Amino acid sequence: MTINPDHLLNFPIPDVRQRLTRRDTILYALSVGLGQDPLDARQLDFVDQHRTLRVLPSMPVVLGHPGFWLLDPRTGVDAVRVVHGEQSVEILRPLPVEGEVIGRTRITGLVDKGAGRGALLYSEKQVIDAASGDVLALTRSTTFLRGDGGFGGPSGPVRPAHPMPEGAPEFVVDLPTRPEQALLYRLNGDDNPLHADPTFAEQAGFPRPILHGLCTLGVVAHALLRVLGDYDTTAFRSLDLRFSAPVLPGETIRTEIWRDGSFRARVLERDEIVVNNGHAVFERAPDGGPKR
Template identity: 70%
Template sequence: MTGHLDMAFTYESLMSHHIPEVRQRLSKRDSVLYALSVGFGQDPLDTSQLEFVDAHRHLKAVPMMSVVLAHPGFWMADPATGIDAVRVVHGEQRIAMHRPLPVEGEVIGTTRITGLVDKGEGRGALMYSEKVVRDAETGTLLATTKSTTFLRGNGGFGGPPGPVAEPHSPPETPPDSVVEMPTRPEQALYYRLNGDDNPLHADPAVAARAGFPRPILHGLCTLGIVGHALLRVLGDYDSARFRELAMRFSAPVYPGETVRVEIWRDGSFRARVPERDVVVINNGRAVFAAPEEGAAR
């Protein structure tokens, strides 16, 4: 990369960048769209899945929808940030659920940058950000989501070299459950309707400039697919039991591939694409409450 891109922002300028608060009127249609966009409803005989996608039933919201609720959009493309937006990669994601999500209503999302790590000129940078989602009417805290973004074109700006958290390591024993989650060729186009319209996931020319042979699936769509498998295996489709999720994105998924999710009883997990024998999600850890705790929430 050229030096002017590596020095496109300073530590102080990016840390102080204001990301506008977002208010979103959530409808049942939005909740169903999210569930469908991450693969719920692919088995029409599984009534547990239908509870997330059939608006004629008593709908439940998918907990992973917290990552798209009141989403600020692709704000990193704003030239004022100084970020080389074409070379941005989602590195890690965390979710902490404080209350079950509503399927309709109004929510407020407040996003801020919480940290920067400078890996050095030509080596990129890590940006940590946090979004807090609240019920707009009551102010009740619903979810906190935290992201690590790898800014591949922005190293060498004079920021701190750390700290960098150690990732969770899965057990060395074979997984206790393995779930095959198919994706669809057009799935990224559906997922974009949740508010993440980065052209990397739709435009072949943009994907080529970023070094990919074709548009890739959103990392957060992969998160939703993996979260679906975890909700099935560890939570018995009881969304009220979902507490925490943390994962590292290690390789992209191309729409149409299969995501094979390997799950351990302690909540550890990883995911791979068997067609290419590539690990796409690693260092995963999920926390689910016991059934009676979920019911009492």
């Protein structure tokens, strides 16, 4: 099946209305690794319902999530070979720990890289407070359609990547993942079989199910919140990153962070960069350093 660019650009993605509970908020934090250090009381604010519960700022990626809609054959996309390329999160208003939200996803662009080179699909999701109609957050994604390309679509524009600074990072944070973490993360509504089904993963060219890119993002966001925000969620404004390689559940993610908010991440077991060209914006302390 060949992509029809006009059809795909206008493909209807239904709004998703989600009743958000405190349990959902806790599940998300647990699914990206919060609470693994039993002696770090700061993490308990995200996973202990008996405390003043807080929302991890990366949670908008799963709120009102439309599911793996590219699996619909009407898109014309080779869904087996789809991978997550880039992701950003921008917080516009404080996130609720419970309530009702609406996820409104639309396709914003399509780039045909040519026959045998795949295509890029750009999309944006608004996370809307159902009661007030206020937009709480924006998430933007780039999906790499590895099995497509050469369908006569536009050749640009391609979003530029954030340039990485020269020199060594000022901060390094190592956070482990767990072997079953992708199965836990799927409970947030991101049910791509690539992260659970060994046969599907093999067909996609991977030795075994891989961790969701958005789960990797959650782990990295935790590291950024620790270093640049001192676990103050009100300091977080936005993050943007590019996925460069998959993480296998059970590997340790090392996030390397510069004082200007630039970051990248690698897995220690393979010394391979899995996130690159990252940039985060936090409210700054008066000296311009990480907020304390």
